[in-house]
Amino acid sequence: MIQQVENPALEIHDLTVSYDKKPVLWGVDLTIPKGALCGIIGPNGAGKSTLIKSIMDLIPLNSGYVKLFDQELDDVRKKISYVPQRESVDWDFPASVLDVVLMGRYAQLGLFKRPRKADRDAALSALEMVGMDKYAKRQIAQLSGGQQQRVFLARALTQNADIYFLDEPFAGVDAATEKAIIQILKNLSSEGKTIVVVHHDLQSVETYFNWVILLNLRLVASGPTSDVFTPQLLEETYGGKLTLLSEVGELVKKGGFHAREKQ
Amino acid sequence: METLVEFFTFEYPNIKYVVFGTILLSISSAVVGCFTFIKKKSLVGDVVSHAVLPGICISFLASGSKDPFLLIIGAFISGWISIVVMDAIIRNTKIKEDAATGLALSVFFGVGILLMTYIQHSGNASQSGLDTFLFGKAAALVGVDLLAFSIIAVIVLIVVFLFYKEFKLVSFDPQFAKVIGLPIRRLEIVLTSITVLAVVTGIQAVGVVLMAAMLITPAAAARFWTNRLSRMLVIASFFGAFAGISGAFISYSTPSMPTGPWMVMILSIIALFSFFFAPGKGIVVNQWRRFKIQRQLLEENLLKAFFKIGEGNNDYFKEIEANDLRLARAFSSGQLNKGLRKLNANGYVERVGSAWRLSKEGHDKGKRITRLHRLWELYLTKYLRIAPDHVHEDADTIEHVITPELESRLEQLLDYPTADPHQSTIPSRH
Numbered sequence: 001m002i003q004q005v006e007n008p009a010l011e012i013h014d015l016t017v018s019y020d021k022k023p024v025l026w027g028v029d030l031t032i033p034k035g036a037l038c039g040i041i042g043p044n045g046a047g048k049s050t051l052i053k054s055i056m057d058l059i060p061l062n063s064g065y066v067k068l069f070d071q072e073l074d075d076v077r078k079k080i081s082y083v084p085q086r087e088s089v090d091w092d093f094p095a096s097v098l099d100v101v102l103m104g105r106y107a108q109l110g111l112f113k114r115p116r117k118a119d120r121d122a123a124l125s126a127l128e129m130v131g132m133d134k135y136a137k138r139q140i141a142q143l144s145g146g147q148q149q150r151v152f153l154a155r156a157l158t159q160n161a162d163i164y165f166l167d168e169p170f171a172g173v174d175a176a177t178e179k180a181i182i183q184i185l186k187n188l189s190s191e192g193k194t195i196v197v198v199h200h201d202l203q204s205v206e207t208y209f210n211w212v213i214l215l216n217l218r219l220v221a222s223g224p225t226s227d228v229f230t231p232q233l234l235e236e237t238y239g240g241k242l243t244l245l246s247e248v249g250e251l252v253k254k255g256g257f258h259a260r261e262k263q
Numbered sequence: 264m265e266t267l268v269e270f271f272t273f274e275y276p277n278i279k280y281v282v283f284g285t286i287l288l289s290i291s292s293a294v295v296g297c298f299t300f301i302k303k304k305s306l307v308g309d310v311v312s313h314a315v316l317p318g319i320c321i322s323f324l325a326s327g328s329k330d331p332f333l334l335i336i337g338a339f340i341s342g343w344i345s346i347v348v349m350d351a352i353i354r355n356t357k358i359k360e361d362a363a364t365g366l367a368l369s370v371f372f373g374v375g376i377l378l379m380t381y382i383q384h385s386g387n388a389s390q391s392g393l394d395t396f397l398f399g400k401a402a403a404l405v406g407v408d409l410l411a412f413s414i415i416a417v418i419v420l421i422v423v424f425l426f427y428k429e430f431k432l433v434s435f436d437p438q439f440a441k442v443i444g445l446p447i448r449r450l451e452i453v454l455t456s457i458t459v460l461a462v463v464t465g466i467q468a469v470g471v472v473l474m475a476a477m478l479i480t481p482a483a484a485a486r487f488w489t490n491r492l493s494r495m496l497v498i499a500s501f502f503g504a505f506a507g508i509s510g511a512f513i514s515y516s517t518p519s520m521p522t523g524p525w526m527v528m529i530l531s532i533i534a535l536f537s538f539f540f541a542p543g544k545g546i547v548v549n550q551w552r553r554f555k556i557q558r559q560l561l562e563e564n565l566l567k568a569f570f571k572i573g574e575g576n577n578d579y580f581k582e583i584e585a586n587d588l589r590l591a592r593a594f595s596s597g598q599l600n601k602g603l604r605k606l607n608a609n610g611y612v613e614r615v616g617s618a619w620r621l622s623k624e625g626h627d628k629g630k631r632i633t634r635l636h637r638l639w640e641l642y643l644t645k646y647l648r649i650a651p652d653h654v655h656e657d658a659d660t661i662e663h664v665i666t667p668e669l670e671s672r673l674e675q676l677l678d679y680p681t682a683d684p685h686q687s688t689i690p691s692r693h
Contacts, residue, residue: 056442077444089436093301094492103432107443112425139490159443 001233002030003223007070009034009163009194010055015064017047017054022253023062024050025215030222032196032211037189039199039209039225043238046216048198049085052165055196056082068163078107081161083152085168091140097151098123098136104158119158126154131180146177153181163194170199182208205229217249266516277405278515284404284413285507285522288468289477291416293503294423295461296478297485297496298454302434305479307346310368311462312474314345316375319396320382329393331411335463338396342459345371372471399470401511401522412464419457419464423496430454431492468507469523476527477503484534487541506530561594561602563632563663566611568592569621570629579626582618630690636662637683637690638673644684645677651684 008031015028025047032038040048053059055066057073068076081104101123102115109115115123127133130150135143143151149169156164164185170178182204185195189210199205205212205225212228214220214237221228221237273279299308315338322337323329345367352363382393404412423430432440433450441447458478465477485498510526539547568591573579585599594602603619606612611625621629639658643649649657665673674680674692683689 053438056438058438058441074444077442080442082439082442084436084438088438090303093435094486094490094495095431095435096491099431099491100435103436103439104443106428106432106440106445109428111429114428141490155439 001221001223001228002219003227004031005033007034008032009036009069010196011067011070012051012055013064013067015051015054015066016062017050017059018062018252019050019059020253022249024217024249025054026218028064028215028219030213030219032194032213032222034194035189035192036211037185037195037197037209038211038213039197039205040213040215041199041202041205041237042215042220044200046237048200048215049167051213051215052082052167052196052198056080056165078159079162081156081159081164083156083164083166083169086145086148086152086171088167091143091148093140095140096136097127097132097138097140097143100140100151101126101136101154101158104155107159122158123154126157127151129157129184130154144174146173149173149181150177153184157184161193164188164196166195166197168198168200170201202234267512270512270515278511280409281401281404281522282508282511284409285401285468285511285526286504287413287416288465289481289503289507289526290500291419291461292465292474292477293481293485293499294496295419295458296480297482297492297499298423298430298434299458300479300482300486301492306364306475307349308458308462308478309475310345310349310364310371311342311459312466312471313368313375314371315339315342315459315463315466316396316471317341317371317378319393320375320378323382323393324378331408334396335411335415338463338466339456339459341371342462343455346455346459375471395470396466397470397472398521399466399468399473399523401468401514401526404467408467412467415460415464419461422453422457426450426453427493469527473523473527476530480527480530480534481506484530484537487537487544502530502533506533558605560663561598562606562609562611563628564592565594565599565602565606566621566625566629567632567636567662568594568629569612569619569625570633573621573626573629574633579621582615582620584618631692632662634690634692635665635670637687638670638677638680639665640683640685641677641680641689642673654684 010030010032012028012030015025016023017025028051040051042048050059054061055068055073057066066073068080073080098120102119104126105115105119105122109119124133124136127136130153132147132150132154135147135151140148140151153166153169156166166185169181173181185197185208189195197209199208206229209225211223212225213222214228214233216237221233270278273282296308299305318337318339318341319334320337321341322333325337326333349363349367352358352366353360358366379394379397429440429445429450432445433447433454437447440450461478462474466474469477481499481502482495484502485495488498489495506526506529509529510522510524513525514520514522537545539545542548565588568588569583570579571591572583572587573581585603588594588599603612606625607614607619610622611628612619612621636658639661640651640654643654643657644651681689
């Protein structure tokens with residue numbers, strides 16, 4: 001069940017990606033409509049984060065292409081916001097909460113320029129949105145996991161983007177934070193922004209998302225939650241990995257092949 | 264004293280140049296070192312400082328002159344090559360970062376020493392002085408050398424000033440930096456280049472072997488004093504500059520004392536001092552805090568013992584022998600003596616012959632601790648469903664932590680109770 005849409009916010013065409021020479025995503029081909037609040041669902045090791053990272057051009061593609069608003073990534077970077085996994089940075093870094101949130105404005109500022117008053121205002125109002133305005137001066141090492149995630153979301157909010165990619169924003173955060181974050185995401189979505197979230201709690205999928213991508217090394221399904229979030233498709237996603245696919249992947253790695261022959 | 268005045272009035276222009284040069288070199292190393300430090304690439308400085316040696320030798324062999332600019336270019340190129348080689352090893356082989364670092368360092372340094380030995384034995388008249396790079400010689404920082412190295416140090420500082428925001432983001436979260444469209448590859452190249460340049464200039468003062476200390480020590484020391492990158496850069500620069508001046512002064516005032524090693528010595532002393540005494544992170548400060556808490560616990564436990572005995576006697580102000588306190592709670596005799604003396608000094612107990620008696624204030628304090636202890640025991644049994652015979656230990660700790668505000672909330676939550684789970688009376692607040 002892969003539903004394609006006209007005039008999509010995100011288009012992924014025939015995407016194949018390898019990690020350490022082993023293919024981890026095979027031929028993913030999908031489109032997401034504008035304004036969707038979309039969850040990427042699948043078991044551990046299914047390639048969910050890999051999919052987001054390859055959309056963001058953080059890992060090289062073996063084949064295929066990604067388009068955002070029908071344009072190349074480099075042409076629309078200012079409309080994109082990315083919230084990496086919390087564990088991807090060292091929270092012992094010498095910076096305050098405000099310092100980190102201000103980083104969201106660096107792209108708008110351009111090289112050589114220091115953050116202006118307006119950028120501080122934007123950062124503070126983003127902090128207020130995530131309920132962290134009282135912590136602006138706090139050293140980031142002193143934050144709890146949920147607070148760190150809120151800070152990362154605030155940094156993304158300062159970018160005023162049109163499409164947001166969040167990698168596991170609910171992993172290891174408290175219930176109050178999860179609730180606050182999903183509310184913010186729903187508000188953004190109702191303003192017409194597109195949101196893509198890596199998620200793995202099946203319980204909350206139906207209440208959180210209106211579009212679902214089921215992923216397990218290959219694309220199982222992509223479409224409106226009510227069509228895609230069905231027992232059969234979930235069974236297909238979670239019911240054991242395709243052992244044949246994994247074994248072929250291992251062979252590709254061992255033999256030193258490339259997942260796609262170079263033309 | 265005379266030497267001090269003589270030194271700082273710059274009576275001899277030579278001193279002025281040497282001091283100026285060492286300060287500039289120290290600051291540029293310290294600033295760049297902050298970034299290698301927060302990127303957890305501290306050993307890169309060590310690799311580069313050893314790896315510039317072959318570049319210096321080759322450029323001397325090729326040109327036959329000691330023109331500082333030519334030597335710097337040679338040093339810069341071989342320093343860069345070492346980093347590229349190191350990254351290539353990590354990326355393309357199974358060798359991990361630590362081994363790759365060791366490999367690059369020793370191989371490049373080995374080649375450098377080999378060339379240096381060859382030059383020394385080739386009888387080239389102008390070779391004397393080339394070995395200042397090996398051990399550094401800040402006093403030789405005069406004339407065109409000083410000019411060359413100062414220019415580079417200033418360039419390094421300007422680049423950091425211009426790219427501060429970008430370097431910060433790339434160091435903290437390179438993935439995010441890439442997604443928002445920062446040219447991270449080019450920024451990394453710039454950052455690596457100024458690291459190499461800072462090393463190339465710094466080794467003039469301290470030599471290849473001690474160079475890593477010039478990069479990393481000011482940053483490591485500064486990190487103890489602040490949680491902001493901008494302040495860390497300033498503090499590290501200050502430490503570097505201070506070490507520069509001090510090193511120059513020591514070598515000026517005491518014959519046969521080298522500048523560079525003294526700079527490193529002073530930096531090490533600053534780092535050690537920070538390690539022990541920096542507020543919030545220093546070991547001594549933390550130890551002192553722990554000591555004060557220990558003392559508070561002892562005093563409060565003693566007052567609680569007084570109160571408990573008084574409760575049994577139905578007279579809180581009767582004299583109590585020190586040994587009787589040990590029946591209420593296992594105090595060592597050392598603790599008992601120390602604690603009672605302290606309580607006496609603070610007016611919580613008074614001495615009556617060989618015995619002790621609570622003062623009014625001591626009684627109130629002992630009562631409060633007992634009260635908190637019993638309130639907390641009740642809270643644990645009621646809200647955490649812990650069996651009454653398991654709550655004592657926990658309450659023994661928590662009684663010292665609870666603030667008056669929490670006390671009120673606890674009381675309200677438990678609906679102003681009068682007895683704890685063991686049916687002991689919870690003493691009233693007043």
